[in-house]
Amino acid sequence: MSFAIFLPPQVANQKVPSLYWLSGLTCTAENFTIKAEAQRYAAEHGLMLVAPDTSPRGAGIAGEDESFNLGTGAGFYVNATTPKWSAHYRMYDYVTQELPELIKSQFPVQADGEAIFGHSMGGHGALICALKNPGRYRSVSAFAPICAPSVSGLGKKAFHECLGDGPAAWARYDTHQLLPGASERLPLLADQGDHDEFLSELMPDKLSEVCAESHHPLTLRMQAGYDHSYYFVASFVKDHIEHHAVALLA
Amino acid sequence: MSFAIFLPPQVANQKVPSLYWLSGLTCTAENFTIKAEAQRYAAEHGLMLVAPDTSPRGAGIAGEDESFNLGTGAGFYVNATTPKWSAHYRMYDYVTQELPELIKSQFPVQADGEAIFGHSMGGHGALICALKNPGRYRSVSAFAPICAPSVSGLGKKAFHECLGDGPAAWARYDTHQLLPGASERLPLLADQGDHDEFLSELMPDKLSEVCAESHHPLTLRMQAGYDHSYYFVASFVKDHIEHHAVALLA
Numbered sequence: 114m115s116f117a118i119f120l121p122p123q124v125a126n127q128k129v130p131s132l133y134w135l136s137g138l139t140c141t142a143e144n145f146t147i148k149a150e151a152q153r154y155a156a157e158h159g160l161m162l163v164a165p166d167t168s169p170r171g172a173g174i175a176g177e178d179e180s181f182n183l184g185t186g187a188g189f190y191v192n193a194t195t196p197k198w199s200a201h202y203r204m205y206d207y208v209t210q211e212l213p214e215l216i217k218s219q220f221p222v223q224a225d226g227e228a229i230f231g232h233s234m235g236g237h238g239a240l241i242c243a244l245k246n247p248g249r250y251r252s253v254s255a256f257a258p259i260c261a262p263s264v265s266g267l268g269k270k271a272f273h274e275c276l277g278d279g280p281a282a283w284a285r286y287d288t289h290q291l292l293p294g295a296s297e298r299l300p301l302l303a304d305q306g307d308h309d310e311f312l313s314e315l316m317p318d319k320l321s322e323v324c325a326e327s328h329h330p331l332t333l334r335m336q337a338g339y340d341h342s343y344y345f346v347a348s349f350v351k352d353h354i355e356h357h358a359v360a361l362l363a
Numbered sequence: 364m365s366f367a368i369f370l371p372p373q374v375a376n377q378k379v380p381s382l383y384w385l386s387g388l389t390c391t392a393e394n395f396t397i398k399a400e401a402q403r404y405a406a407e408h409g410l411m412l413v414a415p416d417t418s419p420r421g422a423g424i425a426g427e428d429e430s431f432n433l434g435t436g437a438g439f440y441v442n443a444t445t446p447k448w449s450a451h452y453r454m455y456d457y458v459t460q461e462l463p464e465l466i467k468s469q470f471p472v473q474a475d476g477e478a479i480f481g482h483s484m485g486g487h488g489a490l491i492c493a494l495k496n497p498g499r500y501r502s503v504s505a506f507a508p509i510c511a512p513s514v515s516g517l518g519k520k521a522f523h524e525c526l527g528d529g530p531a532a533w534a535r536y537d538t539h540q541l542l543p544g545a546s547e548r549l550p551l552l553a554d555q556g557d558h559d560e561f562l563s564e565l566m567p568d569k570l571s572e573v574c575a576e577s578h579h580p581l582t583l584r585m586q587a588g589y590d591h592s593y594y595f596v597a598s599f600v601k602d603h604i605e606h607h608a609v610a611l612l613a
Contacts, residue, residue, distance in 0.1 A: 150400045150597070347400070 117142040123159035130226030130361035137233030148343035154354035172201040190238030193275035247297035252360035254302035260320040300330040306339025367392040373409035380476030380611035385485030398593035404604035422451040440488030443525035497547035502610035504552035510570040550580040556589025
């Protein structure tokens, strides 16, 4: 597995908190690194950035390279349970356990200072990682997250293939279904462009509804004129880094 | 010809100055747009950014796609004079005349407020455009410019192919040879990484020497640890935009 890491200059003198970025469909560990413009702000605040890949690569599973929303580049941050995918596609364990353990063993990182954010499929990933691990992350945020992958055209194919067909299995990795049971009121920050070409499949309205019903703190900012691209991410990444810095440096 | 343009929000109310970016070998109009992180600062200062491509594409000239430093992606911002290249490869005219005229006819740009900068081959391009057109540009700067293309392994192949073999023809497009005859003392700003993998072919020492001999104002910043990549550009683009904003908004 490849990942990208940015070490801020503060590591010369101290351990620093880590902020994980989960990327969207079709991305590698490079998209965030090249396009998001986050390093400058991470350097200012003294945050380590860690950006994993979005799936295993070259696993040799039939059909893994045929769809943009299944297999390579589309791990959806779940642990697959079907025989076809379960040997390799365990991205949930990878981003919440295996990779953080590797980072802690190799880099000067604060053991108890982690936060997570992401874009699109990675926004979904960031939200479920936070919701499923109360107390683990100091903060969470998302750009254009897939808020309800079990009912979205973006998510259903991978959920069906990787998790089988039980609704309960899908619900364990779906923000809008996890949220009512959340035992921690970690505030959610999400930005969403209103010209996003995937808006109808991202379903921010479901996030708003479930947060309102559950009295879960949510700041959902609908950004006028913005699309789904990394230009959108770059335009607001400063705000997100500051959101995480406040929590991580408190 | 493709080009990229960024319009700052100030165009809603006024004409704005334009800052041209010339890219390096192998680049298209997209590298700067995606990787340089310049838009944020251009927006703050109210500058239009214009990034042309680095050569014609698909001209159909034998060998145009065979070398990274000749033909496609390697126009070197010269007007070719050899029969093989001269019909299409006229990038000097394109970036100093044809494209600015198009921009002025289509976008709300100040007619007399132009500046220019670039990277590597594009740093060379920015410097020669400024040196060859006294009074035309308000300011100029460069990242890791090819300072002496007529004696550099990066430039000699294209100069030979496109300009023939006369030393005088090469000198007309070579910063270190143009500079002693410069009729305008436009201050030069250049950043250069000291871990740049092309350092020996970029020859910033020749730029230093000729500026010292000619009493030409030069700020050459050797940046410790930086390579030739757009991460280097992104790390210092804020300073360059401010350099140009001071001149363009005076």
